[in-house]
Amino acid sequence: MKRLLFLIAFWGTISSIWAQTVENLFEWQTNHVIVSKDKFLRMQRENNSYNSISAYKDYDVSIDGSDSYVVRLIGLDETTADLGSCDGFEIYHDGKRLLGHLAGEYIYNVESITIDADNSRFIKVPLxxxxxxxxxxxxxxxxxxxxxxxxxxxxxxxAKVVYDGRALAYKYTPVPNFSIEFVETVGNLYEKSPLEFTESFLKERTKHKIWREGNMLKYKSWK
Structure with a gap:
């Protein structure tokens, strides 16, 4: 009996360790090539191309004020802009478009991953x-x-999209030690304000973490 209890506890510990295995969110290759992983692109549209689009606003995200990058928020019509949201974004470097991406749903701001600490349109994390x-x-x-x-x-x-999924953060650390811990389902959490991430709420859900480590974004999940 003691041996059985020991084995149950042992495999429970091993399962917990496996569940928290750390991995790279993407991979680097030579010449700045960025390789994404399909498992992290669950909400990406199958057809991400578009013929007509409205440009809402441009943001300068240059590196040290010398290497010129611009983020352009875009939409399929003006209605989303009036609501403060958009359908996607484009990234330009020295006037050349590097990336155009339409989200699965509307893009708004980063309140949902900063626990309302920041309402910027996006967060820039140096790698x-x-x-x-x-x-x-x-x-x-x-x-x-x-x-x-x-x-x-x-x-x-x-430029490449490396993550397109769901995330509501319950822990947030800003740059330079950037990290977020989040859940993918919220249940009836929005019925109360401010949001309350109780121990029972988190215990019922798989937790996820993304953080910066050197020039890489790391990921892990656990129950």
Missing amino acids: SDNSFALFFGGWPYDGGDAPELVIAVVSGDK
Whole structure:
């Protein structure tokens, strides 16, 4: 009996360790090439191309004021702009478009991943002297799912979306030690204000963490 209890406890511990295995959110290759992973692109539209689009606003995200990058918020019509949201974004470098991305749902601001500490349109997380990540938060208060989170990595003349899923943060650390811990489902959490992440609420859900480590974004999940 004691041996059985020991084995149950042992495998429970091993399962917990496996569940918290750390991995890279994406991979670097030579010449600034960024390789994404399909498992982190669950909300990405199958057809991300578009013929007509409205440009809402441009943001300068240059590196040290010398390497010129611009983020352009875009939409399929003017209605979303009036609500303060948009359908996606484009990234430009020295006037050349590196990336155009339409989110699965509306992009809003980063309140959902900063626990309302920041209402900027996106967060810039430096990864190295010539690379950075951009975090875009989705439209909040929409049913039992968390808002969308889109992460794009930019390096040299390359840019790529490396994460497109759901995320509502219950822990947030700003740059330079950037990290977020979040859940993907919210249940009836939005019925109360301010949001209350109780122990029982978190215990019922799988937790996720994304953080910066050197020139990489790391990821893990656990129950």
